Amino acid sequence: MAYALSIIVTRSPICCADLSTSSGYHRHAENSSVRRGQTPCFVLTNTKQKLGWKFQTGKPLSSGDVYCSVNGGQTDRAGSRSLASESFPRSCYGSTSERRDFRVSAVAIKEPILSPRPNLDDMKAGTSPFLSIAVLGATGDLATSKIFPALFALYYSGHLPENVAIFGYSRSSLTDEDLRTLISARLTCRVDHAEECGNKTDQFLQRVFCQSGIYSTCEDMQTMDNRMLELEGGGPANRVFYLSVPSECLLEVATCLSKSVKSKTGWTRLIVEKPFGNDAESSAKITNGLYKAGFTEDQIFRIDHLLGKDLIENLTVLRFSNLVFEPLWCRTYIKHVQFVYSEDWGVCPGKGRYFDEQGVIRDLVQSHMLQIIALFAMEPPVSLDGEDIRNEKVKLLRCMRKPTFQDVVLGQYKASVSKDGKSKVPGYLDEPDVRYNSLTPTFMATIMYIDNARWDGVPFLVKAGKGLIKHTVEIRIQFRQVPGNLYRERFGFNLDAAANELVLRVQPDEAIYLKINNKLPGLGLQLDSSELNLLYRDKYEGEIPDSYERLILDVINGDNHLFLRGDELAETWEILTPLLEEIEDQKVAPELYTYGGRGPIGAYYLGAQHGVKWSDD
Numbered sequence: 001m002a003y004a005l006s007i008i009v010t011r012s013p014i015c016c017a018d019l020s021t022s023s024g025y026h027r028h029a030e031n032s033s034v035r036r037g038q039t040p041c042f043v044l045t046n047t048k049q050k051l052g053w054k055f056q057t058g059k060p061l062s063s064g065d066v067y068c069s070v071n072g073g074q075t076d077r078a079g080s081r082s083l084a085s086e087s088f089p090r091s092c093y094g095s096t097s098e099r100r101d102f103r104v105s106a107v108a109i110k111e112p113i114l115s116p117r118p119n120l121d122d123m124k125a126g127t128s129p130f131l132s133i134a135v136l137g138a139t140g141d142l143a144t145s146k147i148f149p150a151l152f153a154l155y156y157s158g159h160l161p162e163n164v165a166i167f168g169y170s171r172s173s174l175t176d177e178d179l180r181t182l183i184s185a186r187l188t189c190r191v192d193h194a195e196e197c198g199n200k201t202d203q204f205l206q207r208v209f210c211q212s213g214i215y216s217t218c219e220d221m222q223t224m225d226n227r228m229l230e231l232e233g234g235g236p237a238n239r240v241f242y243l244s245v246p247s248e249c250l251l252e253v254a255t256c257l258s259k260s261v262k263s264k265t266g267w268t269r270l271i272v273e274k275p276f277g278n279d280a281e282s283s284a285k286i287t288n289g290l291y292k293a294g295f296t297e298d299q300i301f302r303i304d305h306l307l308g309k310d311l312i313e314n315l316t317v318l319r320f321s322n323l324v325f326e327p328l329w330c331r332t333y334i335k336h337v338q339f340v341y342s343e344d345w346g347v348c349p350g351k352g353r354y355f356d357e358q359g360v361i362r363d364l365v366q367s368h369m370l371q372i373i374a375l376f377a378m379e380p381p382v383s384l385d386g387e388d389i390r391n392e393k394v395k396l397l398r399c400m401r402k403p404t405f406q407d408v409v410l411g412q413y414k415a416s417v418s419k420d421g422k423s424k425v426p427g428y429l430d431e432p433d434v435r436y437n438s439l440t441p442t443f444m445a446t447i448m449y450i451d452n453a454r455w456d457g458v459p460f461l462v463k464a465g466k467g468l469i470k471h472t473v474e475i476r477i478q479f480r481q482v483p484g485n486l487y488r489e490r491f492g493f494n495l496d497a498a499a500n501e502l503v504l505r506v507q508p509d510e511a512i513y514l515k516i517n518n519k520l521p522g523l524g525l526q527l528d529s530s531e532l533n534l535l536y537r538d539k540y541e542g543e544i545p546d547s548y549e550r551l552i553l554d555v556i557n558g559d560n561h562l563f564l565r566g567d568e569l570a571e572t573w574e575i576l577t578p579l580l581e582e583i584e585d586q587k588v589a590p591e592l593y594t595y596g597g598r599g600p601i602g603a604y605y606l607g608a609q610h611g612v613k614w615s616d617d
C-alpha cells in the first residue's frame with residue numbers, strides 16, 4: 001500500500017517536518033540546515049521504528065539517514081548533508097516561496113502513532129477555565145505558516161492549558177483529521193527538547209478541530225459555538241479568535257463572532273491582522289466597525305508581529321533599566337537615529353496584489369517603523385501596564401511632524417541578473433499580480449522629526465525597502481561628538497567617525513552593540529574603533545521564540561502592551577495619510593533601483609541634505 005507524503009521545507013535553519021499521511025500515520029523528519037542556495041535535506045530522526053518510509057527509488061529509510069530532494073521530482077538518497085544540486089529560491093517571510101513540496105511515496109507502517117482521541121472529560125478536567133482558540137482562515141498562508149506552529153510551540157513549552165481546544169474555521173470542507181494533517185506538516189519542535197516531539201505533536205493535534213463554513217452568514221459559526229460548548233462542558237471558558245482572513249471579510253466575520261460565538265462564561269479576545277485600512281478614513285471605518293460589531297477596545301488585539309521580536313521588547317528594557325543609557329536618550333546626546341528595514345527579497349509569492357495596493361509606506365512604515373519609533377522615543381511610561389505604555393506612544397505619535405513629499409525618496413526595484421550572471425532576477429513589474437505600469441514604491445527613505453522637548457531637531461532617518469542588498473532590521477543611534485575631544489587630532493577631520501554608535505539589530509542574528517573608541521594595545525597611542533558586542537547567539541542558549549508565540553501568549557494573558565490601540569492606530573494614519581495622498585494624486589514615479597543593490601541613490605542625497613550619512617551602508 002502506498003501513501004502520498006508531502007514534506008514541507010520551511011526557512012528556519014533547523015526544523016522538524018512531520019511526515020504525515022492521510023491515513024493518520026506519522027513519522028518525524030528533521031530538516032538539516034536548509035539555507036538559501038542549498039538543496040533542502042532532511043534527517044530521519046524517529047529511532048523507534050525502523051520500518052517506515054520508502055522513497056520512490058525503493059530504498060527504505062532508516063534512522064539517521066539524510067535525504068536531499070529536488071523540487072517535486074525524483075527523490076535522491078544521499079549519505080551526506082550537502083547535495084547542492086539546486087538552489088533554494090529567494091525566500092520570503094512565511095510565504096509559499098519558503099516552502100517546497102516534495103512528493104515521495106511511502107509504504108505502509110506497522111501501527112499508527114496517533115494515540116486514541118483524548119477523552120473529553122480529560123480535556124475538561126483542568127483547574128483553570130477552559131480555553132477555546134479559533135483561527136479563522138485556517139488554510140491560509142499566515143495560519144499554516146505562523147499561527148498553528150506558534151500555538152503548537154506554546155503547547156509544547158507548557159504555555160497552553162491542558163484544557164484547550166483549537167478550532168480552524170475554513171471555507172474548505174475539511175474534517176478534523178484533514179486539518180490535522182494539513183497543519184502537522186508545518187509544526188516544529190524546539191531543538192533543545194526534541195525527544196518529546198512526537199508525543200507532544202500528537203497530543204496537540206488531538207486538540208485541533210475543524211469547522212467548515214462560510215464567512216458571510218453566522219450559521220456555521222453558530223455550529224462552531226455548539227461544538228465549543230460541548231468541549232468546554234458548561235464550565236467557565238475563555239475564547240480567543242484569530243482573524244487570519246483578508247481584510248475585506250474582517251467585519252462580517254467579527255459581527256458573526258460577536259453575535260454567535262462570544263464566550264458566555266469568560267472573556268473573549270479578538271486578534272486582528274493588518275492591513276488596518278489604507279488611510280485614516282478607511283482605518284477608522286474598520287475600528288468603528290469592530291466596535292459596532294460588539295467588541296470593546298480592551299477585547300481587540302491589533303497585532304504587529306514585529307513588536308513580538310525579542311529585541312523590540314528589549315529596547316525598553318535597555319533604555320529604562322540602564323543608567324548608562326537612560327540619561328543619554330535625548331537631543332543633548334543623540335545626533336540622529338536611523339531605523340532600517342531592509343529585505344533582500346522582493347514581493348512574496350501570492351502577495352503581489354496585496355503589495356501593489358499597499359506599497360512600502362503602508363506595508364512597512366505605517367505598520368512596523370512608526371511602532372518602533374514610538375517605542376524608542378516615548379517618554380517613560382508611568383508603569384509597564386499596556387495602557388500606560390500606549391498612552392505614551394500616542395503622545396509621541398502626536399508630536400511627529402507629518403512628512404511631505406520633499407522629505408521622501410521613493411524607489412521601485414527593477415530586474416537584475418543573478419550573482420553568477422547566469423539568470424535574470426525579475427523586477428517588481430515582473431512579479432505576478434502586479435500592475436504592468438505600477439507606480440507602487442518598494443522602497444522609501446525619509447527624515448522625520450519629533451517636535452517635542454526631548455527630540456527637537458534630531459533627525460529620525462527611516463529607510464525601508466525590498467529587493468535590497470542586505471537583509472536586516474536595525475536601529476542605529478548615533479551619539480554626538482565628545483565636546484573638546486582631547487584626541488581630536490588623532491581622529492583626523494572625521495570626528496563623526498569617532499562618535500559612539502549604539503546598534504540594536506532586531507534581525508537577523510539579534511545583537512546589541514556599542515561602537516566605542518579605545519587604544520590599541522602596545523606602545524604608542526594608536527586609536528581604534530571597536531565594539532562592545534552582545535550577540536545573542538554567543539551569549540544565550542536556546543532558540544528565540546517566534547514573535548507570534550510571544551504575541552499570542554500575551555493575548556491569552558491579557559497583556560496588551562505590544563498591541564496597537566485604536567487611537568494609536570489612528571495617529572499613525574494621521575501622520576502618513578497626507579503624504580500618501582500627495583504621492584498618489586500626483587502619480588509620483590518612484591526612482592528605479594537594481595534588485596539586490598543599495599536602493600535609490602536619492603536616499604544618499606537625502607541624508608546628505610540633512611547632514612547625515614546612512615551608517616548601515
Ligand SMILES: NC(=O)C1=CN([C@@H]2O[C@H](COP(=O)(O)OP(=O)(O)OC[C@H]3O[C@@H](n4cnc5c(N)ncnc54)[C@H](OP(=O)(O)O)[C@@H]3O)[C@@H](O)[C@H]2O)C=CC1
Binds near residue numbers: 136141245248
Ligand atoms: N501571510 C502573512 O505573512 C501576513 C498576513 N497578514 C494578514 O493576515 C491575514 C491573513 O493572511 P494570509 O493567510 O496571507 O491571507 P490569505 O489571503 O491567504 O487568506 C487567508 C484565508 O482567509 C480565508 N478567506 C476568507 N474569505 C476569503 C476570501 N474572500 N478570499 C480569500 N480567502 C478568504 C481563506 O481561508 P479558508 O479557505 O481556510 O477559509 C484564506 O486562505 C490577511 O489580512 C493578511 O493581510 C499580515 C501580516 C503577514
Ligand SMILES: O=C1O[C@H](COP(=O)(O)O)[C@@H](O)[C@H](O)[C@H]1O
Binds near residue numbers: 093305343363364
Ligand atoms: O508584515 C510584513 O512583514 C514581512 C517581514 O516579516 P519579518 O518577520 O521577516 O520581518 C514583510 O516581508 C511583509 O512585506 C510585511 O507585510
